[in-house]
Amino acid sequence: MTVIVNGEERSIPPGTSVTGLLVSLDLHPRLIVVEHNREILDRSVFDATEVRAGDTIELVHFVGGG
Amino acid sequence: MTVIVNGEERSIPPGTSVTGLLVSLDLHPRLIVVEHNREILDRSVFDATEVRAGDTIELVHFVGGG
Amino acid sequence: MTVIVNGEERSIPPGTSVTGLLVSLDLHPRLIVVEHNREILDRSVFDATEVRAGDTIELVHFVGGG
């Protein structure tokens, strides 16, 4: 199924959780903030939250800035 | 009867028109702008406009300013 | 015979006067100041002053400057 991650279409297996998505992208949950369909997710629900087809996911983190 | 002119109470005879008020104050209508109960009066109606008891009149003009 | 005019050797006929030199150079005496062997010449002596072999002549005038 297809989701939008950081503006790009990606196909992931149905039933993937947010944690699963991060793992599949080789990202460490501790350092990432997840916005799921415009809602910020608490880390505690990464495992329980399932990504559905057409969902929009933003994965953000801190970068250098002034 | 009593009216408020430029913030001060003044007693004028009943039936006084705006023109009458100006004349009684020795003011030249051409140089004065009249605000009658918060409404700006056109000069053309100075004669026809009667000042009533309790009315608030502001008589303004141009002064030096930057 | 040879003289130095404005730093350059020039050969001129013996017996040439300063006026003659100026004329030969197509210069108008009125606008030129002449230094003859390091001495400034008054215009009144241009005719009478003979240029001798080896003399150093500087012909100067006003140019644009600040």
Place this chain on the structure above:
Amino acid sequence: MTVIVNGEERSIPPGTSVTGLLVSLDLHPRLIVVEHNREILDRSVFDATEVRAGDTIELVHFVGGG
């Protein structure tokens, strides 16, 4: 006899040495520079140098300055 010390006349006993003068003025030789009749004296000659009548002595030292 009379000498000029720092611009002021002072009378001191004949035969007074520079060291004697300093001691009489309660000054510590180590911190003072002595100019005797316009000549700077080395400390080593303070004892041997006799002050004569009419001599001009300048006693200077370091003070705060920028």
Place this chain on the structure above:
Amino acid sequence: MKELDTPMVIAGRSFGSRLIVGTGKYRTNDEMVRAIDASGAEMVTVAVRRVDLDRTREEGILYHLDPKRFFLLPNTAGCYNAEDAIRYARLGRAAGVSDWVKLEVIGDERTLLPDVVATLEAAKILVADGFKVLAYTNEDVITALRLEDAGCAAVMPLASPIGSGLGLVNPYFIREIKSRLNCPVIVDAGVGTASDACLTMEQGVDGILMNTALAEAQDPVRMSTAMRLGVQAGRLAYLAGRMPRREVAVPSSPVSGMLA
């Protein structure tokens, strides 16, 4: 000047002078009139105030300035919110000299800096009401752009606070405003002496409005003449295009042709 510069055009009206002057704070009305004459200004600002019924205060300015000779620009000085400013603007228009207004909405008594939010709000209403609005503002280019979008006839950023005489403190921002707006930019307030006026015009702005620098000069007539000349000088220097700055010297006289 005519052949060297173009007129200052605001809301379709041409002014031969790029200097606009106020009429406040002069020692005498006579001194004011002579100073304004010397300034060469064609547009002068006036304030709207109550008639003094006890005649203790000065009579109206129209006793001294001929509105046929000078284009009077009523201001909203002293107003601290949009509603008051709009009221004063309308009273000024009712005097019948014009539908122009110098919009001032002050936000702070100590600095007399503009309340840019209220100024923008008042500008929109006055423009919709048919006024030609010349809006006093700070050096913020974003506010200036919004005032232009709101339909202001001219935007009037400050050089420094009203009556301060500190001159042009932030030339960068004034240049930025001029480079970004299409409407005329008139620098209003803060100019203290002729070199301030000259330097300000060299930034490329269309004109300058001043009052205190003239009224409070020891000799207002001389200073008004100086400001007239200083504004023209700065304008022409801007148009002329200045020489480059260099940290190394360059001779003015030829280096060749020296004697031996």
Place this chain on the structure above:
Amino acid sequence: MKELDTPMVIAGRSFGSRLIVGTGKYRTNDEMVRAIDASGAEMVTVAVRRVDLDRTREEGILYHLDPKRFFLLPNTAGCYNAEDAIRYARLGRAAGVSDWVKLEVIGDERTLLPDVVATLEAAKILVADGFKVLAYTNEDVITALRLEDAGCAAVMPLASPIGSGLGLVNPYFIREIKSRLNCPVIVDAGVGTASDACLTMEQGVDGILMNTALAEAQDPVRMSTAMRLGVQAGRLAYLAGRMPRREVAVPSSPVSGMLA
């Protein structure tokens, strides 16, 4: 101007303009003539150089400037010692226009700053020889005082290096020189644009001499007009006496008489 200012008087000679201009570095002689006309200058400086016998270089300046109309001031530009400067001064005088000289003894090729020791030495000799000496110098008041003592007709401290266009770098020292000398003080060199000229005159000096700012402007005629006006503006602002500077604002319109 006449009724507002007095003429600039140097060595007993009156000049209606306080601006003195050079004649070097213009793109064309025609542009030079038009720029000088626009500047309003009555005194113009010229350099003394060898006639170009090959006619490859420009012809003499007298073909373009009428010495009856302009008071020509020969300079000693390009001289690096007193002897040369004296030689050039005498050659300039021999041209028969006047016994005035703008004395320049340069001490450094990179900055074209004056050699004050050699300038002082040359000044003494030239004054003794009957010259009216206008001496180019730096901002040092002590040197300026000595040049006055030496009998110079005017002392000409720099605003910044010749041809730099950096403007008036040290107003304190220029004011000090003006306040301490009795002879005229003409600021020479460094002015880059009209506001520099205006600010310089506001220090109270008697006049300004410039060249590069005019010749190197993109439009020398406009800039010359700007400089003429800027010098007048600065002079009048100085005479007028400016308003005080304040860090707190002061309204220009009455605070009383506001509506209820």
Place this chain on the structure above:
Amino acid sequence: MKELDTPMVIAGRSFGSRLIVGTGKYRTNDEMVRAIDASGAEMVTVAVRRVDLDRTREEGILYHLDPKRFFLLPNTAGCYNAEDAIRYARLGRAAGVSDWVKLEVIGDERTLLPDVVATLEAAKILVADGFKVLAYTNEDVITALRLEDAGCAAVMPLASPIGSGLGLVNPYFIREIKSRLNCPVIVDAGVGTASDACLTMEQGVDGILMNTALAEAQDPVRMSTAMRLGVQAGRLAYLAGRMPRREVAVPSSPVSGMLA
């Protein structure tokens, strides 16, 4: 320093250093870390951006900066309206380092000047949402006062535009803001070198935030040390109270006691 100055306190939290630094635009992460060490800063700003899924762009800053050692201040840089700024602020908070935010709502891409209306609107919402808001703004004291009224933990006026290095252009307005607000005033943006930082602190402000001046220096580690010292120097000079300025000289050595 400890005995000569007090800590900088913002929202009840004390910082031993009055210098806050950004983490952007360094040539390498290693250079960034060494520069920040040299700066002595305890608070550093970070931006919130998408993870680069292709790993072509830099990895997260947390790989290089230990949030236990440095207090991270997420910013909303790049946001042009209140809604976006609020979204970025919340994403930053969700990272779990703190509920502080450096609020930036940009109003113009060319100058990166703040949209003061949108900044004020966002500040109110973020404060209500429990954020400690440090708000980037311009030099307008009226806006600064409103940001304080809105509950901002600190107000951050600019010295000059972000990344310009023009230094402190308007010291008057910065002093005015400091004198009128009770909350900390941190000057943000525009400082280009150590003397800019020193001069800025001499105005009495509580601290300075900078980034480009360090990252773009030829030697960021030396410049960071210079800025650390310059900020301390300016702070202490402010507390010490400078000597008066005078236009007449005063000797440093005694005038009495000279020899005959």
Place this chain on the structure above:
Amino acid sequence: MKELDTPMVIAGRSFGSRLIVGTGKYRTNDEMVRAIDASGAEMVTVAVRRVDLDRTREEGILYHLDPKRFFLLPNTAGCYNAEDAIRYARLGRAAGVSDWVKLEVIGDERTLLPDVVATLEAAKILVADGFKVLAYTNEDVITALRLEDAGCAAVMPLASPIGSGLGLVNPYFIREIKSRLNCPVIVDAGVGTASDACLTMEQGVDGILMNTALAEAQDPVRMSTAMRLGVQAGRLAYLAGRMPRREVAVPSSPVSGMLA
């Protein structure tokens, strides 16, 4: 600092601090000692004066400063001709602390500006007599070059007049002097606060000498610390190489990676 900067070397002697301080005009000797400690200076200037035989005036400075701890630099302050300056220099040397002298030959009582001719004359004689001469001079590069040619160990141009606190008035000329001389350039006089010191060091000079700015500060100890830090900050900023100035803004945070 040690790893970031080299020592200041004058006449073969190394100094860890680039700040040289005077010892005049302090309210008390105790305050002087604490301020000098705080400044970190290793070299301090002293004046040569008559002993006060009536003990009404202060006792000698050596009662308060340990010449083993501080390198004492006797000055010739108060001398108005070469002969006096040489006499004072020799008296200072006779005290036995060193053969160094800060040569000052004043030419004008009001400005305390140097008499450059007499300074040069005295410098030659003192150098020939074996002195290490540090010569106070004005901003004239030509005089500075001649003082170096005369064998001075260091040349000390002023930032502004002694005791004026006007700061660095002419950075161009100071930079020029530094770029043209090989010997150390120490800016002497005029610095008023820490940002002046920082800005002065950013011109690349080797060090600064000051007195009044410390002694007349409301809190000399804090100001001395500020000056120590400000001098270091300016030095490191100079060595670091500052970012370029720009009139357009440049973001500090990435413009890519923004959310949709």
